[in-house]
Amino acid sequence: MEALLELEKMQRVLSLMSSRGLSHTDSSCGGAAADRFLAQFLLFMCRSYFMFHGLDVNKPQAIFKYLPVxxxxxxxxxxxxxxNEDCLHVVPDDNTSKVLGKKEESLNETSLSQMIEPLEGLLQCQGLMTDRLRTELKSGIQYWSLERKLCQALLRNEKISIEDVMMAIHxxxxxxxxxxLLMFQLTGQHVNELHMDFLSVSEFLVEISDDLYDYEDDVMNNTFNILRMFAAIYGPLEAPxxxxxxxxxxEEKYESFSKKLDPSLSGSYWRRCEEATKEGGKTSGHAYGTWNIPRVISNEDAFRRERRSKHDACAVIT
Structure with missing residues (x-):
């Protein structure tokens, strides 16, 4: 029954995205996967963040009022x-340095800034843009720039710094x-700094959890992953x-900030984290589940060749 309810919620979000022209128009697998990701992300956002704005996620009008923006x-x-990630994918049997050079030219910080300007303009026209929101959007451009810098360095076997890695994950x-921040604007509330600080630590833990889950895929795609970066800096044995x-x-910071929240809000968020953990198939005493750090891949090039070889073999058989 819970699975059916979750599917129904997902379908409602997908339907809304389609009605607003926000879904991918093509019927390809990639477009459908992107739509599912966005729907899942937005459901997570509503269920985990709306409580910080005094909204009841179980009331549809609360969700659909703000969901379009x-x-x-x-x-x-x-x-x-x-x-940005497309620029990082490894092209088999090509000269790596030449490929990276071409990709660096195709997408850089200036072009990304230009590409995000329409979004800034729209939010400005809607009366939603603030200096802080503009700063966060620039943080995204900074992250994409760091992702390219770090991941391209790994392909070239160049050294990377822990300072860049920690800045990128944040x-x-x-x-x-x-x-x-948009929710604060949409609901006419002042930004609650305690909530922002608490959620920032929570987001940091979520990003690490996602990176551990996606580790092998990120190695294949040459995208940012904190375990990849730690392995490059500390070596495969010390990285975990x-x-x-x-x-x-x-986690210590998370616990500290959690104690500063209103007890009812802290309890609601903790229960939501436990629900999300169970939905992901994890069980433990901690709301984020058990931390399982996968075995570090010591030779990423060899791993990619082996994975591609298996994929090609399966393709021939089918």
Whole structure:
């Protein structure tokens, strides 16, 4: 029954996106997958963040009143993020340095700034733009620039800095903050700094959790992943220990901020995290589930060749 209810919620969001012209017009698998991702993201945003704005996610009017602006904004950001990641994909049997050089020319910080200007203009026309919101959008451009810098360095076997990596993982969740700031504007509320600080730590833990889950895919696609970066800096043996230390420190900050929240709000958010964890198939005493750090891939090039070889073999058989 819970699965059916979740599917119904997903379908309602997809239908709204379609009615507003926010879904992909093509029927390809990639377009459908992108729509599902956006719908899942927006459902997560509504269920996890609306409580910080005094809204009841179980009341449809609360969701659909603000969803058009939120879904358009996230869809726009998603497309830019996908374009940036396309520039990082490894092309088999090509000269890596030449390929990277061409891709660097096709998408840089200036072009991304120009591509995000229409979104800024729309939010400005709607009376939603603020200096802080503009700063967060610039954080996204900074993240994409860092992602290209770090991932291209890994392909070239160049050294990367822990400062760049930690800045990138913090900037990575800029879209959460953009949507949250939009919610403050849409509901006519002042920004609650305590809530923003608490959610920033929560977002950091969510990003790490996602990176651990997507680790092998990120290696294949040469996209930013904190475990990849730690492995490059600390080596495959020490990287899990250093990442575990990083997670532990973040969890301490999370607990500290959580105690400063209104008890009812803190309890509601904790229960929501537990629900999300169970939906993801994880169970543990902590709301984020058990931290399972996958085995570090010591030779990414060899891993990609082996994975492609298996994929090609399966394609021949089918």
């Amino acid at each position: 939120l879904s358009f904004t996230e869809s726009y950001i998603y497309q830019l993020d996908a374009s 900037l990575k969740s800029f879209d959460y903050r953009v949507l949250n 220990n250093m990442l575990a230390k990083c997670i532990g420190e973040a």
